[in-house]
Amino acid sequence: MVLELHVPHGDDFSALVPLIPVLLSYVLSFVYLGIYWNNHHHMLHATEKVTGSVLWANLHLLFWLSLIPFTTGWLGENHFATLPAAAYGVVLLMAAIAYWILQQRIIASQGEHSVLKQAIGNDWKGKVSPALYALAIGLAFVSPWLAIAIYVLVALIWVVPDRRIERLLG
Amino acid sequence: MVLELHVPHGDDFSALVPLIPVLLSYVLSFVYLGIYWNNHHHMLHATEKVTGSVLWANLHLLFWLSLIPFTTGWLGENHFATLPAAAYGVVLLMAAIAYWILQQRIIASQGEHSVLKQAIGNDWKGKVSPALYALAIGLAFVSPWLAIAIYVLVALIWVVPDRRIERLLG
Amino acid sequence: MVLELHVPHGDDFSALVPLIPVLLSYVLSFVYLGIYWNNHHHMLHATEKVTGSVLWANLHLLFWLSLIPFTTGWLGENHFATLPAAAYGVVLLMAAIAYWILQQRIIASQGEHSVLKQAIGNDWKGKVSPALYALAIGLAFVSPWLAIAIYVLVALIWVVPDRRIERLLG
Amino acid sequence: MVLELHVPHGDDFSALVPLIPVLLSYVLSFVYLGIYWNNHHHMLHATEKVTGSVLWANLHLLFWLSLIPFTTGWLGENHFATLPAAAYGVVLLMAAIAYWILQQRIIASQGEHSVLKQAIGNDWKGKVSPALYALAIGLAFVSPWLAIAIYVLVALIWVVPDRRIERLLG
Numbered sequence: 001m002v003l004e005l006h007v008p009h010g011d012d013f014s015a016l017v018p019l020i021p022v023l024l025s026y027v028l029s030f031v032y033l034g035i036y037w038n039n040h041h042h043m044l045h046a047t048e049k050v051t052g053s054v055l056w057a058n059l060h061l062l063f064w065l066s067l068i069p070f071t072t073g074w075l076g077e078n079h080f081a082t083l084p085a086a087a088y089g090v091v092l093l094m095a096a097i098a099y100w101i102l103q104q105r106i107i108a109s110q111g112e113h114s115v116l117k118q119a120i121g122n123d124w125k126g127k128v129s130p131a132l133y134a135l136a137i138g139l140a141f142v143s144p145w146l147a148i149a150i151y152v153l154v155a156l157i158w159v160v161p162d163r164r165i166e167r168l169l170g
Numbered sequence: 171m172v173l174e175l176h177v178p179h180g181d182d183f184s185a186l187v188p189l190i191p192v193l194l195s196y197v198l199s200f201v202y203l204g205i206y207w208n209n210h211h212h213m214l215h216a217t218e219k220v221t222g223s224v225l226w227a228n229l230h231l232l233f234w235l236s237l238i239p240f241t242t243g244w245l246g247e248n249h250f251a252t253l254p255a256a257a258y259g260v261v262l263l264m265a266a267i268a269y270w271i272l273q274q275r276i277i278a279s280q281g282e283h284s285v286l287k288q289a290i291g292n293d294w295k296g297k298v299s300p301a302l303y304a305l306a307i308g309l310a311f312v313s314p315w316l317a318i319a320i321y322v323l324v325a326l327i328w329v330v331p332d333r334r335i336e337r338l339l340g
Numbered sequence: 341m342v343l344e345l346h347v348p349h350g351d352d353f354s355a356l357v358p359l360i361p362v363l364l365s366y367v368l369s370f371v372y373l374g375i376y377w378n379n380h381h382h383m384l385h386a387t388e389k390v391t392g393s394v395l396w397a398n399l400h401l402l403f404w405l406s407l408i409p410f411t412t413g414w415l416g417e418n419h420f421a422t423l424p425a426a427a428y429g430v431v432l433l434m435a436a437i438a439y440w441i442l443q444q445r446i447i448a449s450q451g452e453h454s455v456l457k458q459a460i461g462n463d464w465k466g467k468v469s470p471a472l473y474a475l476a477i478g479l480a481f482v483s484p485w486l487a488i489a490i491y492v493l494v495a496l497i498w499v500v501p502d503r504r505i506e507r508l509l510g
Numbered sequence: 511m512v513l514e515l516h517v518p519h520g521d522d523f524s525a526l527v528p529l530i531p532v533l534l535s536y537v538l539s540f541v542y543l544g545i546y547w548n549n550h551h552h553m554l555h556a557t558e559k560v561t562g563s564v565l566w567a568n569l570h571l572l573f574w575l576s577l578i579p580f581t582t583g584w585l586g587e588n589h590f591a592t593l594p595a596a597a598y599g600v601v602l603l604m605a606a607i608a609y610w611i612l613q614q615r616i617i618a619s620q621g622e623h624s625v626l627k628q629a630i631g632n633d634w635k636g637k638v639s640p641a642l643y644a645l646a647i648g649l650a651f652v653s654p655w656l657a658i659a660i661y662v663l664v665a666l667i668w669v670v671p672d673r674r675i676e677r678l679l680g
Contacts, residue, residue, distance in 0.1 A: 005239075007243035007247055010248075011248040011254055030233050034233075038226065038229070041225065052378070056374070056499070059370075059374040063370050066343070070347060078350075083351050083352055084351055159226070173576070175577070177580060177583035177584050177587055181584075181593050182593055185593075186593075204573075208565045208566070208569070211565065392548070399540075399544040399548070403537075403544075406540070414518065418520075418521035422521070423521050423523065423526075424521055
């Protein structure tokens with residue numbers, strides 16, 4: 001976790017007020033990074049062999065996740081303005097696509113009896129999330145709060161860890 | 171450990187004077203993070219199976235611990251003022267609650283013959299600490315130094331590592 | 341990954357414009373660090389015994405890699421100026437030399453039937469890259485963009501992971 | 511490695527001049543942290559059982575090592591002034607003492623046939639270094655360069671990794 005919070009100047013409640021949006025975006029991003037960490041943990045447990053293409057797909061995912069502290073800071077310090085809210089969604093969308101690619105690379109490396117393929121089933125969360133992120137990016141230009149609401153919604157969908165994999169692999 | 175110390179401008183003793191409260195809160199937080207690290211290390215050694223709810227309880231604990239550098243910086247840079255001293259305690263209180271939840275989730279995952287449950291015994295430290303933190307948060311508004319004194323006291327109580335678990339699990 | 345992106349002031353597209361060179365150099369360095377990480381991962385898998393000289397050769401490599409965030413920031417914040425572009429290449433050149441030394445130390449520790457020696461074969465990438473970096477450092481003083489073009493070229497050469505080692509060691 | 515280098519403003523050679531002392535102290539500290547990392551790696555390999563007191567002795571060492579980026583920055587940004595040069599030595603001295611304590615705790619945990627005790631032999635480096643640090647701290651008030659010279663000397667003494675342990679434990 002490389003999210004950063006800057007120490008405010010001043011020692012009274014008014015010093016904390018501008019921190020509220022910063023803290024809210026911090027919490028949202030912490031939850032997102034937690035979701036990725038947990039599901040990534042489960043997914044890698046279902047991976048026996050790390051091929052070159054899996055390593056690169058993993059780095060690609062890390063690249064987009066590494067931008068989350070940046071978009072989080074930009075969102076929080078601008079009190080949920082339009083462009084930062086859209087940029088936040090773009091990075092989430094790209095991370096979701098990168099996660100999907102990584103998943104496909106692992107399944108491909110496992111051959112036709114892929115444990116991971118069975119474990120994820122129809123993967124409705126993985127399909128719905130990018131669509132919702134894309135919707136949120138568009139809606140950010142109507143109202144950034146609509147975008148934020150969708151980000152919170154997608155996070156809630158995922159907070160339940162990927163029990164499918166957990167169940168199959170223990 | 172992600173605590174940060176900023177390099178002072180100037181190269182004489184007077185440049186170090188404003189650093190004294192910063193260093194003191196750094197030491198206190200280092201000890202707290204060390205306590206969590208050590209006991210966490212012992213607790214996870216007593217955990218055979220990492221379920222989804224254990225992973226989330228662990229992330230919840232990490233969330234509050236990740237705020238410690240922030241409250242440490244706020245406390246040190248404001249020379250132990252009232253509100254930062256209270257905020258420091260709020261984060262410690264939430265971390266203690268999160269640690270307790272994680273402990274309960276691990277015990278639940280182990281079933282009725284839980285090794286961890288036997289190991290922690292009556293867990294008096296785990297019960298006394300949150301009460302002391304709550305007391306300290308209130309006392310911070312009387313004098314921040316009373317709050318600090320309680321934080322030091324709780325740290326001392328915990329500096330003895332959790333020998334109960336150590337003894338049972340070697 | 342310790343590359344850093346600073347949050348811009350302002351919340352419109354014009355706030356992002358000065359970030360473009362910063363982001364481009366971030367991407368380039370992320371790819372370079374990814375290449376080192378992946379190949380390093382494969383190389384250490386081919387290493388059974390970690391001797392003192394291997395540890396030091398590894399630290400020497402880490403030293404040069406640890407300077408990449410610095411040269412990346414300098415390059416990006418100066419919009420690909422001459423000296424930063426040359427400095428970027430100097431650090432890449434030194435990292436390449438350090439990687440080669442580490443490789444030689446591991447091969448030496450493995451004796452005459454070194455698995456790693458067979459795996460890397462004629463190591464043409466390892467020989468061509470330092471020459472290209474040296475060329476780029478010189479060309480930076482003609483045009484920094486020529487240097488950047490060569491850095492991108494070398495990255496592309498390496499993005500294909502070291503299948504030689506992968507193939508031999510599975 | 512958490513040493514930090516700040517990106518200079520400006521893109522010519524004159525922008526790099528104030529960085530020279532910063533880079534020199536960065537190199538010195540990188541070497542010191544490397545020495546600790548390597549010898550720590552060897553020492554922990556000679557440790558079968560991690561007791562509570564070993565964990566705490568290890569955290570105590572980490573505490574002093576965590577101050578090295580701070581004293582490094584202070585030394586470099588003040589062009590090797592007297593007080594920063596002395597402070598740099600104080601942290602090295604405390605780290606050396608902490609390392610010695612950790613070593614003693616591990617030896618105690620291993621009982622009378624301690625492998626580590628045999629491995630370190632008469633431990634002349636461990637005895638000479640604190641004396642040299644203490645000398646350097648005093649000499650910093652005569653000339654900081656004398657102190658720096660001693661820090662470089664001690665680093666050179668240690669750069670040869672602890673072959674005693676390596677030889678016994680392979």
